[in-house]
Amino acid sequence: MNINEYIQSGILELYVAGQLSEKENKEVYDLMLKHPEVLQEVLQIEAAFIKLSNSIAPEQPVAYSTIKAHLRNSNDKVIQLPKEKNRNWFTYTGWAAAVIVGAGLLWTLNQKQQLETEVTTINTEKEFLEIQIEDSKSKLAETKNLLNVIRDRNIIKVPLEGQAAYPDAYATVYWDENNDQIYLDLQGLPEPPEGKVYQVWSLLLDPLTPTSLGTIDDFMQDDNKIFKLDNANKSQAFGITLEPAGGSQSPTLEQLYTLGALASN
């Protein structure tokens, strides 16, 4: 069979119009499967007639949803409905699973971020505690050192009594003569007023000769109020006066807070 002649014969136009016998229809169908050009020709005839008939429709056809509503009603008789339902069930289950997995992922992510924040917080706390421990350790060492100093048999303890300027005041000097150092326990002194400092004096009594050992500039900042000063003098007594910041050349006797002499004298 010559396919071109077959196409030219006009049989395909009748095929689309629906005017062929059953036998002829089958023949065209088989040829369409075998020869793409036959199928192509049929598609073109169809498309052309669809365009022609489209232009005759006075309006756009109603939306499919209108038809669909009717299909639902007529669907009651259709046996395949459960199959459809089944598919929907699978679809919904699939979506539900996806949603659950998604929510789970979000939850896990959130959880991870929370834990990370917690770890950071805990690390900071740990560092802070380590610093505190280090602080305590050094304070303990300091205190032990002080205790050792105080207990040392070579240490000379000189209690200083309150004087006219501040009768309630008291202080103690621990003099490590061998190392030319004194430790001052100033727990019993009031806070110095703004712009004033305590100045410590080493005294010779006959004649009365004061020698400045220095000023206590960090009185307020020190916790245990124990201060270490150098003292290479042959001291006979110690006194503490309140002086203007920076200290004075000689003690202001009206502001003598505490005074004490060595026991041996």
Next chain:
Amino acid sequence: MQLEYLVSQFQKKDEKAFEKLYNMYSQSMHGVIYNIVRDNEIAEEVMQDVFIKAWEKADSYNSSKGRFFTWLLNISRNAAIDKTRSKAFKKSSKNLNSDYFVDIIHSSDNLGSKTDAIGIKKFVDKLAEKCVKIIELLYFKGYTQKEASEELDMPIGTIKTRNRNCIQELRDSVL
């Protein structure tokens, strides 16, 4: 390929496939039906019935017996002709004179807004009267070759070749 798949899905009662087919063919069927009943409301109603019917008898379609489009065309023509024979329709005394589809196109005032309007107008304007009648009978009215040859007083063989030439002209205008 795509169309074959849609049709086979439609036969398995896949509504999505049916929707696509509806969107492809409903306007065309509306046109065919309107050409027979000449009333838009009735045409719309019949067209909807045709597609509902198609859905219900999806099983009865067989691709080896003809095109899906042709199957729809047959249902539409029959439904429309049935409608014109109904009592209610006859009472409304529609003016069903011997107008052809071309008259609808000529008298249509909103054709300009439709796609392919220019091609269709051009085609219709130069279409020989023989072509108008052949296309009208074979496609829109569903006449057999024999019926058409009697109606047009023309040998059957001539109907076939003339129809081929007419459709060829249509394709040249709109495709």
